[in-house]
Amino acid sequence: MDKLIGEWQAGKDSKSDQNKKLIVQISKQKARNINRLADDFHADTIKKIDCLACANCCTTIPPIVNETDIRRISKFLGIKTARFTHEYLTTDEDGDQVMKKVPCVFLGTDNKCAIYEVRPKACREYPHTDQSQFMKNLNLHLVNVRYCPIVYQILERFKTGI
Numbered sequence: 001m002d003k004l005i006g007e008w009q010a011g012k013d014s015k016s017d018q019n020k021k022l023i024v025q026i027s028k029q030k031a032r033n034i035n036r037l038a039d040d041f042h043a044d045t046i047k048k049i050d051c052l053a054c055a056n057c058c059t060t061i062p063p064i065v066n067e068t069d070i071r072r073i074s075k076f077l078g079i080k081t082a083r084f085t086h087e088y089l090t091t092d093e094d095g096d097q098v099m100k101k102v103p104c105v106f107l108g109t110d111n112k113c114a115i116y117e118v119r120p121k122a123c124r125e126y127p128h129t130d131q132s133q134f135m136k137n138l139n140l141h142l143v144n145v146r147y148c149p150i151v152y153q154i155l156e157r158f159k160t161g162i
Contacts (some may be wrong), residue, residue, distance in 0.1 A: 002053065004045075004048055004049050004149055004153055005049065005053060005054055005149045007149075007152070007153075008148075008149035008152040008153065009149075011152065011156075012145060012146050012152055013146065015145075016142075018159070019141075019142055019145055019155055020142060022155060022158060022159060023138050023139070023141065023142055026135075026138060026158060027135075027138055031135040034134060034135050035132040035133075035134050035135055037158070037161060038129055038130070038134030038135075038154060038158075039130055039131070039132070039134075041129075041153075041154045041157045041158070041161070042129045042130040042134075042150070042154060043130070044157075045150050045153045045154055045157070046130075046150060048153075049149050049150055049153065051111075051150075052110070052111045052112065053111070054111075054148075054149060055103075055107060055111035056147050056148065056149075057123075057126055057127070057147055057148060058102075058103055058104045058107045058111070058113070058123075059102060059103040059104075059107065060102055060103075060147055061102065061147055062090075062092070062098040062099040062100070062101070062102050062104075063098060063099055063104075063120045063122035063123050063126070064096045064097065064098055064120065064121075064122045065088075065089055065097050065098060065099060065120045065122070066097070066120070066121060068121070069118075069120040069121055070084055070085060070089075070097075072118045073115055073118050073119075073120070075118075076115060076117070076118040077115070085097070088100055088105065106119075126144075126148070127141075127144050127148045127150050127151045128140055128141070128144070129141070129150065129151060129154050141154075141155065
């Protein structure tokens, strides 16, 4: 597991141009075929990389928190939504509500999420490489490859698989 995370750390920045070309190549393929491959690559990769060994997403990316998330998390924490919004959220440059701080205040020292059962949708779906999400998030993968070893490994698999 640590080997794959190390490969990502070593290659995430140096392969930017290769990844851009790959995304262009992928975008010209049939979505159904690419999503199927991505689902397979995701399922295989997620078995090999322990997110708790990395947690880079939780330490570097403030997730979008939608209204449903706010209600669910507030209820879980036993506080009013207005208090949750005031204490934990800010509005980013795109007008989205995001967590105020990174690393996430709910991330424990063991890299476990204190609100895992009710975590935001953005966290539940990250890194957006499975369940037929791959093709609709191609540009996002170019960003996330810098933050997530799973995205990196999936793109590396595509380099040899299409």
